[in-house]
Amino acid sequence: MAAIAAIAVFPPALRAQSYTSAKFKAGDSPEWKTPAFDDSSWQTLQLNQVWDDQGIPASTKFGWYRLKLATPQLPAATGTDADKYVMVNLGKIDDVDETYLNGTLIGKTGSLPTDKDGYRSRFSATRSYIAPRSLLNKNGDNTLAVRVYSGGEPGGMYTGPVSITPAGYLDGAKLAITESGEKAQRTCTITLSNEFPWTVSGRLAIEMTDMETGNVISRTERKISARPDKNAVVTIPCAAEEPVRISCVFTDTKSGKNITARYTPKYILTPAAPLSPRFNTAPVYGVRPGSPVHYRFGVSGERPMQFKSAGLPAGLNLNAADGVLSGSIAQPGDYTFTVTASNAHGTASQQFTIKVGDLIALTPPMGWNSWNCWGLSVSQDKVMASAEALMDKGLVDYGYSYINVDDAWEAPSRDADGKIVVNEKFPDMKALGDWLHERGLKFGIYSSPGDFTCGGYLGSLDHEQQDAESYNDWGVDYLKYDWCGYGRKHETQKDKGTRASYVRPYMLMGEYLRALPRDIFYSLCQYGMDDVWEWGHVVDANSWRTTGDITDTWQSLYSIGFEQQADLAPYAEPGRWNDPDMLIVGKVGWSNNLRDSRLTPDEQYTHISLWALLAANMLIGCDLSQLDDFTINLLCNNEVNAVNQDILGKQASPVVKEGAFQIWARPLADGSTAVGIFNVGDDDMTVNLADYLGAIGNQPLKSVRDLWRQKDLSTADLTYNIPTHGVRLLKVTH
Numbered sequence: 001m002a003a004i005a006a007i008a009v010f011p012p013a014l015r016a017q018s019y020t021s022a023k024f025k026a027g028d029s030p031e032w033k034t035p036a037f038d039d040s041s042w043q044t045l046q047l048n049q050v051w052d053d054q055g056i057p058a059s060t061k062f063g064w065y066r067l068k069l070a071t072p073q074l075p076a077a078t079g080t081d082a083d084k085y086v087m088v089n090l091g092k093i094d095d096v097d098e099t100y101l102n103g104t105l106i107g108k109t110g111s112l113p114t115d116k117d118g119y120r121s122r123f124s125a126t127r128s129y130i131a132p133r134s135l136l137n138k139n140g141d142n143t144l145a146v147r148v149y150s151g152g153e154p155g156g157m158y159t160g161p162v163s164i165t166p167a168g169y170l171d172g173a174k175l176a177i178t179e180s181g182e183k184a185q186r187t188c189t190i191t192l193s194n195e196f197p198w199t200v201s202g203r204l205a206i207e208m209t210d211m212e213t214g215n216v217i218s219r220t221e222r223k224i225s226a227r228p229d230k231n232a233v234v235t236i237p238c239a240a241e242e243p244v245r246i247s248c249v250f251t252d253t254k255s256g257k258n259i260t261a262r263y264t265p266k267y268i269l270t271p272a273a274p275l276s277p278r279f280n281t282a283p284v285y286g287v288r289p290g291s292p293v294h295y296r297f298g299v300s301g302e303r304p305m306q307f308k309s310a311g312l313p314a315g316l317n318l319n320a321a322d323g324v325l326s327g328s329i330a331q332p333g334d335y336t337f338t339v340t341a342s343n344a345h346g347t348a349s350q351q352f353t354i355k356v357g358d359l360i361a362l363t364p365p366m367g368w369n370s371w372n373c374w375g376l377s378v379s380q381d382k383v384m385a386s387a388e389a390l391m392d393k394g395l396v397d398y399g400y401s402y403i404n405v406d407d408a409w410e411a412p413s414r415d416a417d418g419k420i421v422v423n424e425k426f427p428d429m430k431a432l433g434d435w436l437h438e439r440g441l442k443f444g445i446y447s448s449p450g451d452f453t454c455g456g457y458l459g460s461l462d463h464e465q466q467d468a469e470s471y472n473d474w475g476v477d478y479l480k481y482d483w484c485g486y487g488r489k490h491e492t493q494k495d496k497g498t499r500a501s502y503v504r505p506y507m508l509m510g511e512y513l514r515a516l517p518r519d520i521f522y523s524l525c526q527y528g529m530d531d532v533w534e535w536g537h538v539v540d541a542n543s544w545r546t547t548g549d550i551t552d553t554w555q556s557l558y559s560i561g562f563e564q565q566a567d568l569a570p571y572a573e574p575g576r577w578n579d580p581d582m583l584i585v586g587k588v589g590w591s592n593n594l595r596d597s598r599l600t601p602d603e604q605y606t607h608i609s610l611w612a613l614l615a616a617n618m619l620i621g622c623d624l625s626q627l628d629d630f631t632i633n634l635l636c637n638n639e640v641n642a643v644n645q646d647i648l649g650k651q652a653s654p655v656v657k658e659g660a661f662q663i664w665a666r667p668l669a670d671g672s673t674a675v676g677i678f679n680v681g682d683d684d685m686t687v688n689l690a691d692y693l694g695a696i697g698n699q700p701l702k703s704v705r706d707l708w709r710q711k712d713l714s715t716a717d718l719t720y721n722i723p724t725h726g727v728r729l730l731k732v733t734h
């Protein structure tokens, strides 16, 4: 009764127009939308917390919130249609809602299992519904009834308060710019959408700016109008080799107000590879004595191509047709030989050293992992399709070689002997491993030291040795070992929270892996707990995740890439890498529903540049069968990748941080320095690197190379325009 009692005290004009609690009842009845319904026996819930946290069973599917609202006193007389409407602001609702004002449906977000297209959660959408003022009662007593459906826990209204505000004339209009097509056919579509019940019309100004020079390339203006619930669409060509900014301003004639949008279409900086052979991968490879070698030389150029070697150590074999190296070497030592690749356009050679010893992963692993695209919907078919695409689209020619199955390959129970068993989506792991190895690719798998994985599949707890042996039988080359379900076991440990308690499960599996007659890249995934970078090498890990899970937003990229890696350079070295998580370029989605990465093109250049500087694991997380030319350009720039794969193995550190401007520098094996100049702010900027030379080494510079464009730049003029969230990646010599 609290809300109703409060309303009775104040005259209408002074009543609060923001509500923090409501009457609530679990269940579902059409009667509950009617204003006359007596909800006095219902309980009161807060609107800023899911119902699960307020004593309502998490299993609740339907629930109704009812609020008594005063008729708000709203400023009138803008002289437009907006005067006739109000906005009812509900905040976020988990998952689907139908909202009624005085018995009339004013909005719905998401869809119910009984709807035509089935259930669709929209838990993260903010609900603001437009409603005619005429729906509000003059006497001040209004009933807002919100029917909520929760498809899975948690549920309910959770970012309240609820409020009623004036309808802004242009609040229902949105300006968006999207692109489609590739290469010269790339076009950009500017859409003015309108969710409000009046037509907006006015002028759309479109300006294109060359982001390299800051010069305006073109300026046009069009008259457009969008009727209620309709879009106005303008399409323009937008193919460009250098970054071009499209800035749009729509000015509404009636209200004089405007809305803006800006967009940089995808632009391709990486020059096309020559048709003649070119070696794109590091000239070293680490393998343990007697372990099988699975390696494929990364050479771009037209096929067919022939591979030859001179001085190949005994025990190894080089496949002349595809450059796959196999065999093993029993004696520790450095074995240097020459590999030559030839095709119709020419010949190239690489002097290559196999280091037979204790250390593997002398450069960060490159490959693909199923998680960021398929999530738990991964299957053997999808994995093989990705491996095929890795080869067909030439990524293998740039050193991408691991094909890693993440969570969701495990059956619900072990066999009678306690052995881990695959589920129906993975018919034959050994056959998959063999298939990959024949192609010179490597096979990765996922498990947890806990009883269950994060996805709820079986983990390795109490079966560590058995699982390691299964991996060996299947030909596994990479294990991602994810803490997750181990959290429960950890809670039961007497020494929980100590370093020993964090190290223990990883030490155990590490020892079993090392006892196997093959090399398994050991990838720790425990989100950086207890500063794992300080002790990962102790359990013989080859990399350790330093953070929680990445997602395809700038916030995630910024926090994980820039903030959380800043102090970790001292912990990276050949064989031991900090892992800031997998790549978020291309089509991702963590499910069967894939979407284009939500990072802008500039953010994607920043992402790959930073991961190269960080000597990060380069595990592609997208569907490789749907790679576009832009994503291939990001992943297959041999000079950018050479920074990631530099054999000195030093990770970059930030050497300048001035507001939104950061410089990260990484020393390279040839004595030069890789330098990333980043703009992490929301405005474009112009930077003169000459002002910061002290931070990256001694002046003057002998050479400056733009690694994305693969072009030498002037050493006299070090001024660069860097767009918001963009980068300039350079290699400089002193």
Ligand code: GAL
Residues within 6 Å of the ligand: 371, 406, 407, 446, 453, 454, 455, 482, 484, 525, 548, 549
């Ligand atoms: C998370 C891990 C993700 C993914 C997922 C699988 O803990 O960080 O990268 O492996 O588990 O369930």
